[in-house]
Amino acid sequence: MTRFAIAGAEIFDGTKRRPLHAVVVDGARILDVVQESVLPGDLPVQRLPGGVLAPGFIDAQANGGGGVLLNDAPTADGVRTICDAHGRFGTTALLPTLITDSPAITAKAVASVKQAIANGTLGCLGLHLEGPFLSxxxxxxxxxxxxxxxxxxxxxxxxxxxxxxxxxxxxxxxIAPAIIRRLVDGGAIVSLGHSNATYDQILTAVDAGARGVTHIFNAMSPMTHRAPGVVGGALDSGELWCGLIADGHHVHPAAIGIALRAKRQPGRIFLVTDAMSTVGSGQQTITLNGRTVWRRNGALELEDGTLAGSDLDMMSGVRYLVKQVGVELGEALRMASTYPAEFLKRPELGGIAAGARADLVHIDDDLKAKAIWRAGVRLDA
Structure with a gap:
């Protein structure tokens, strides 16, 4: 096993900042977090030029990256390309996400993710099936x-x-509540989205075991004073975790701030990208189910202006929360790491502590990702 330390940056461990500390890594896991002054003299040190060392970002909804869309390239190599593309922006773990497609493509996507995991592809956590069981x-x-x-x-x-x-x-x-219960009892995590449900239907789904809401505010019944809809149910239910696309196009910053203040806990709002293949690539157009999607001013749109996924990476989402919404940096980092780890029931992720997986991101003073470590393996941005 390879043992080394990472020092020179202020450590944000998922709870608090720890200046003048170092992370000791042993293979794929964090061995300890200690004061720099007590590091053994013979321990190799990867020294960073200031900034913040934070838990690696976790994206529960990444449709593509690096020029690859999972729907179009349902292969193990395609999954690896997506994971590596997002790694450049601080994401150390993600769920490759399949948008509604045919049974044949769905089967290929499932097989590709299983093969990628069997291959030890760093960054691939599992699979998100976004559809086809939608409104x-x-x-x-x-x-x-x-x-x-x-x-x-x-x-x-x-x-x-x-x-x-x-x-x-x-x-x-x-979908009947009994079906949601079957899915949950079988180990799936159920998220509610692309839905015209009423507030009461949302609470019924929560009682059946639903755990999350997919990209809150987008593609769902809005909150009004007499019909709270999906948005109202998502914010009012402490059981629901809510994904959020913070790119300046999907949700107004004022709405983000209101939602953060209103969200009943312990469920939290966490960042997702809903990224398409353009992230980490020079693509200006892509094709989705035979339709052209245009990359315009930081957004991805169909010809009629309908948003079609995003051109967002997680580091940009964190930066937007801090600079445009006014979220404190530590909370923004939790929204990108700690909270999605809790939502996905992956306790070994989302924090910097002894025993956690060595998934880390080094962030400079301009809130840009400079390097990541996935299971102790370094990748420079």
């Missing part, structure tokens, strides 16, 4: 012709996939 009225950029209702056979197939961290987005008004 046609709130489909967003999803292809309406591929959206369908969930059958018992679908549940059986989902529960037989054998992927440790499996997140599935469903529309609760189109």
């Amino acid at each position: 046609p009225e709130r489909r967003g950029a999803h292809d309406a012709s591929l959206i369908r209702t969930m059958t018992d056979a679908d549940v059986d197939e989902i529960l037989s996939l054998g992927i440790e961290t499996l997140l599935i987005t469903v529309s609760p008004e189109r």
